[in-house]
Amino acid sequence: xxxxxxxxxxxxxxxxxxxxxxxxxxxxxxxxxxxxxxxxxxxxxxxxxxxxxxxxxxxxxxxxxxxxxxxxxxxxxxxxxxxxxxxxxxxxxxxxxxxxxxxxxxxxxxxxxxxxx
Amino acid sequence: xxxxxxxxxxxxxxxxxxxxxxxxxxxxxxxxxxxxxxxxxxxxxxxxxxxxxxxxxxxxxxxxxxxxxxxxxxxxxxxxxxxxxxxxxxxxxxxxxxxxxxxxxx
Numbered sequence: 001x002x003x004x005x006x007x008x009x010x011x012x013x014x015x016x017x018x019x020x021x022x023x024x025x026x027x028x029x030x031x032x033x034x035x036x037x038x039x040x041x042x043x044x045x046x047x048x049x050x051x052x053x054x055x056x057x058x059x060x061x062x063x064x065x066x067x068x069x070x071x072x073x074x075x076x077x078x079x080x081x082x083x084x085x086x087x088x089x090x091x092x093x094x095x096x097x098x099x100x101x102x103x104x105x106x107x108x109x110x111x112x113x114x115x116x117x
Numbered sequence: 118x119x120x121x122x123x124x125x126x127x128x129x130x131x132x133x134x135x136x137x138x139x140x141x142x143x144x145x146x147x148x149x150x151x152x153x154x155x156x157x158x159x160x161x162x163x164x165x166x167x168x169x170x171x172x173x174x175x176x177x178x179x180x181x182x183x184x185x186x187x188x189x190x191x192x193x194x195x196x197x198x199x200x201x202x203x204x205x206x207x208x209x210x211x212x213x214x215x216x217x218x219x220x221x222x223x
Binding site: 035037044045047050061062101102104107108109 | 159160212
């Protein structure tokens with residue numbers, strides 16, 4: 001079955017960077033965009049951007065331009081999201097989600113990123 | 118920038134029909150997806166392309182989209198449907214989420 005497995009929780013200091021991974025299985029990895037969505041504590045869903053695993057091309061939400069980088073390694077069917085210059089308001093659960101049906105049809109389990117001094 | 122507006126909360130009695138709205142400028146010209154998120158869980162798509170149900174989603178979930186408003190309807194709501202619901206659309210290569218609606222079944 002289609003599955004997305006994300007890396008474990010992270011604790012970072014303000015100003016640092018974090019890299020979250022998302023390993024895909026059960027479908028052709030390069031056939032579908034991969035999205036990244038975050039959710040701050042008690043808040044709603046916020047789309048950060050997406051990557052085309054076939055070409056490596058990505059487009060980012062304007063809010064994160066210059067601070068986020070999405071990459072992939074097709075040899076291990078894994079997508080990555082790198083967020084730099086972390087602030088306390090970046091504390092959130094970060095999800096990867098497979099593109100499908102004009103939306104996001106399969107989601108990872110989420111990775112908690114805590115930014116604290 | 119494009120915005121989607123949802124009511125913060127909706128309440129429904131068990132067995133009754135719940136309707137959750139999502140409003141945006143000319144929303145009917147876009148495809149809408151709806152996601153259900155239960156506490157401590159990842160979101161799950163329950164409606165796509167306005168009114169289609171993914172495999173495994175009960176028939177009591179339905180959707181519509183016209184004009185400036187999309188609606189998620191849960192017919193015969195059950196206690197297990199209590200969750201947060203988010204609408205989502207695309208605008209200029211950007212995915213937009215509504216603010217979410219907490220559905221209470223009581």
